[in-house]
Amino acid sequence: MDNGYFALQVTPNVAICEPVIGQFFMLKPGEAIDPLLLRPFSFVDFIISPNDKYPNGLLMFLIGAVGKGTNILKRLAVGNRLSVIGPLGRGFPAVEDDENLLVVAGGIGIASVLGLTKVYHGVSLFYGIRTKEQIPDTEWFKYTEGNYHIASDDGSIGEKGSVLELLERYISQLRKSYSGKIKIYACGPHGMYKAMVRMNLDAEVHVSLETPMACGIGTCLGCAVETVNGLKVVCKDGPVFNLKDIIWDG
Amino acid sequence: MDNGYFALQVTPNVAICEPVIGQFFMLKPGEAIDPLLLRPFSFVDFIISPNDKYPNGLLMFLIGAVGKGTNILKRLAVGNRLSVIGPLGRGFPAVEDDENLLVVAGGIGIASVLGLTKVYHGVSLFYGIRTKEQIPDTEWFKYTEGNYHIASDDGSIGEKGSVLELLERYISQLRKSYSGKIKIYACGPHGMYKAMVRMNLDAEVHVSLETPMACGIGTCLGCAVETVNGLKVVCKDGPVFNLKDIIWDG
Amino acid sequence: MNLSVNIGGLGLKNPIVTASGTFGYGVEYAEFLDLNQIGAITVKGLSPHPAAGNPPGRIWETPCGMLNAIGLQNIGIDAFINDKLPDLRKYDTKIIANFFGDTIEEYVEAAAALSAADGIHALEMNISCPNKQAGWIAFGTDPALTEKVVAAARKATKLPLIVKLSPNVTSIADMAKAAVDGGADALSVINTITGMAIDIETRRPRLSNIVGGLSGPAIRPVAVRMVYQAAKAVKVPIIGMGGIMTGGDAIEFILAGASAVAVGTANFVNPAASVEVLQGIKEYMTRNRIDDINSLVGGVIC
Amino acid sequence: MNLSVNIGGLGLKNPIVTASGTFGYGVEYAEFLDLNQIGAITVKGLSPHPAAGNPPGRIWETPCGMLNAIGLQNIGIDAFINDKLPDLRKYDTKIIANFFGDTIEEYVEAAAALSAADGIHALEMNISCPNKQAGWIAFGTDPALTEKVVAAARKATKLPLIVKLSPNVTSIADMAKAAVDGGADALSVINTITGMAIDIETRRPRLSNIVGGLSGPAIRPVAVRMVYQAAKAVKVPIIGMGGIMTGGDAIEFILAGASAVAVGTANFVNPAASVEVLQGIKEYMTRNRIDDINSLVGGVIC
């Protein structure tokens, strides 16, 4: 894959707990002390039941090479060792049968929510990207059973413009036939979330937040966000939050 | 090679000057800022005349993995890029036809002087190591035409004990038939040099010094050594010095 | 092999301490390591009343280090004593309560409240957080004020009193002397160095507090130097810290003059770092045939 | 795109300066880069008489940084003027002579001797070397003495006088004010931070001088913070330095308040670092549509 995103497969050397979509792992890029800290990543998929090839299962990540740590991860070769801590944090809440789930991803945010399409087969996926080249394999969208909607900034794939407009149209269409609860599970840049707040969507929106992290387990208090219930740490109280609870600065 | 030493081949992307044995290159282990500084290494061999495979020639290093930087160099894969500066410093002086050259190496010091056996075909090599496992391919000693003498600390190869004793015996033997100038070109730990001073060898001894370096080009003044002619910088005034000029502390 | 050390009246089975603010309230790490193995746990800095700390934008990674401006967020002394201490008491390790106040009176209040609790073995007085206001910072940078606030806290506790020094000073020796004159039984050296980072795209500081404290391997040479200088200036034992990642790093601090060492930022990189540092110390001692860790303290040959 | 800046009367074609002691006497780097491309070259610290510096054991690498205790070895002002300056004059770049003395009188002597030479465009006064004795160090850590020695040098030169501050102080703002009160036209912020490293096998300090100066990326957050604080305290222009490796790092210093930047340790890692930093600054300005570098100075949004 050479679209800025790359896939990383990790075979744990001890058994891991089954992760919930929206949870994450801390990965250490290399053995060096620079970069110093582990980096948080959601998983796109996993194999948890041991088999011959993967006695402790397999974790699959989709990563955007944006800086020092992610570029080191990109250059790892088969056989390299990594420090891994996880699964960590609280994932997306379970969706009830009478609820209608819509999944929204912006850019590399796809990595955190793609797993939802596997758990909730046939769920609608809304995916916004800058340009066609960025898109991971469309094979990845197979669990949506064709029920995916793409928007790109440059119109090179899907509709030109914001994926949130697609989402909004879809919801008003849906509302014609459905009056139950709509849940939106989203992962994307914070700007996308702020836009969602402004749109005042007729749905319960849960989003996965990204902040720099040090410990990943709630002890350093470095990844705090302001919520209506006071400061919360993204790594332990989140990373998934109800959008309405978050207080955005500026 | 898995004896603690490893070979590193560098194909320069610009033409380089022909180096003199005893000169060195500064290599940057990786692109990271930790380790920060380049590391100095002599070369064991080189191809300078361009050919199809190596348009800018080839540099060959023999390196002991002793710390952070050398271990990164050890893990480099084919195709990785390196920053290289060199050739730097002053190498071993030319040997006149009427002089008798003896080459002495202690441990990884072999890397700096092995090239002398190629330039001065059939020259005698004295090589001291800890144990058999450490020895690079004996193929490397081919230019000595069998004229090499090994001593190991544990007696697992060659004579048990100090290579300097072999050297001393060889010199007294040689002196029976030869009264001309004997030159010794040596590279090894500083302890070996101090022992050579104490032995007061009947020869002109030139040694290659190792000190931590920052710039490698004489500007930081970090690699200073005390000599009878005042402070000198190893990277520019050396690394090869006449042993009698060096003032050893302690 | 004797690993036990005495830090101003606080006996530790080994010289490994966790640094305040980098090990939560201790219990969170029970799933990553055997807490019984470490000499002491220093808990997150506590104040008489719960504190919210600084707004987000609290940490940022820098070359071989990190900046933090948590702003001393904590649950408050009462909640610590009621909710965390009972769990901590179950472990066979010493508990050091790191504390601070906004005024001398609050320091006294905090010291008294913590001393009354069961299961706290020593107090570490933080006068050196770089994320507080200028007035507060004087507690840790003006020797006269240091002596005054330490003396006040000294009267409020019978527990061993460890004073944690700021590296953001011209003379660590003078600060060490002031703390000892005030009645400190031991010193912790060093807290974080004040630093700053700016996002060149948004032009905003990476931390909401503008400046924060630099920790991690980047600061180790500065920390080793300050331990060396403080140890020459005073006779009380020193807990050395600042960028310790390995047993070898810890030995460096001990040779410089520290009687114990604290593992800080390394806990984030590896939650089991403290026991691995201990392991490294033991290996070094075995390799060098050292029977008693105390024989290494201040052993640098200058 | 305007890159030219004015540093207290010293006009530079661009804000890139080389840091003293990391670029030799300048000419050594001519084979690695076009010296005409950089704003100014600051040469190795000069004293009235040649100085031998410290014994070997002068440098040691640390995490993302290095310690040095060269001890201000230099060929002396006369040899510099006679042997190096004629070569340097051939280049279209400004020459800043970094200087020091052991006494106030020597500072004055050095300033006067350098001012009399042809081809030196500004003086940088080093009162902040961490490898000197306690008494000397007071020049850079005691504000009253700083003001006094700067005032004395001020009278001895008509050239722009840049004073280089030590980071080993409680308040960089106070030091900046003292230097400006003494008559500094500009400030260099920062010199190295005092540090120490110990070889745990031999138990000896890595540096013969025991302590040395820490430089490189490790110290960048501290340097950025000090530039920010100094820039708020005084009105004179600042040359920012400490761990600059890239154009982005340089922009960080400029946003913090530096009018120019010096590239130091990076020259060892890459002899052409200074021109690459300049290139990076230009790219940043192009990308962000910035016409004049001066519009970025102190542009951090707090």
Ligand SMILES: Cc1cc2nc3c(=O)[nH]c(=O)nc-3n(C[C@H](O)[C@H](O)[C@H](O)COP(=O)(O)OP(=O)(O)OC[C@H]3O[C@@H](n4cnc5c(N)ncnc54)[C@H](O)[C@@H]3O)c2cc1C
């Ligand atoms: C819960 C969680 C899950 C995540 N899942 C994924 C994932 O599945 N795939 C993926 O590609 N990325 C994911 N991220 C983002 C990823 O952690 C960052 O991209 C990564 O840490 C950047 O590291 P770096 O060293 O390459 O960047 P740096 O060199 O450290 O910085 C480069 C840029 O990344 C930004 N950045 C630094 N740390 C973070 C962070 N923790 N989160 C967001 N931005 C950051 C910086 O502001 C900077 O602009 C996730 C983040 C969180 C918090």
Ligand SMILES: Cc1cc2nc3c(=O)[nH]c(=O)nc-3n(C[C@H](O)[C@H](O)[C@H](O)COP(=O)(O)OP(=O)(O)OC[C@H]3O[C@@H](n4cnc5c(N)ncnc54)[C@H](O)[C@@H]3O)c2cc1C
């Ligand atoms: C002119 C010259 C030529 C050299 N040629 C070779 C060679 O051909 N092959 C080879 O294997 N090594 C050679 N060396 C030594 C090599 O430079 C060091 O082994 C290397 O720098 C260590 O880097 P590191 O990051 O692995 O070690 P570090 O992690 O930096 O340190 C590990 C140990 O190496 C020692 N060390 C650090 N720097 C140096 C140094 N510059 N010289 C000696 N010891 C050092 C330290 O004291 C420490 O004990 C040469 C050194 C010099 C000065």
Ligand SMILES: Cc1cc2nc3c(=O)[nH]c(=O)nc-3n(C[C@H](O)[C@H](O)[C@H](O)COP(=O)(O)O)c2cc1C
């Ligand atoms: C995230 C974080 C929070 C910290 N909180 C405190 C604190 O509450 N009280 C305190 O005295 N020191 C605090 N410190 C300082 C550390 O205890 C330690 O002195 C410093 O980080 C240097 O050690 P290190 O480099 O090993 O981390 C904190 C450090 C970090 C990184």
Ligand SMILES: Cc1cc2nc3c(=O)[nH]c(=O)nc-3n(C[C@H](O)[C@H](O)[C@H](O)COP(=O)(O)O)c2cc1C
């Ligand atoms: C090897 C070395 C020698 C130095 N010599 C001097 C000097 O002679 N005079 C001086 O004012 N600063 C000297 N410095 C300090 C640098 O000029 C600079 O202020 C400091 O290194 C921080 O910048 P950097 O991190 O980019 O190197 C020296 C620094 C190093 C690393």
Ligand code: FES
């Ligand atoms: S990353 Fe440490 S509390 Fe969240």
Ligand code: FES
């Ligand atoms: S390494 Fe810089 S002078 Fe030799």
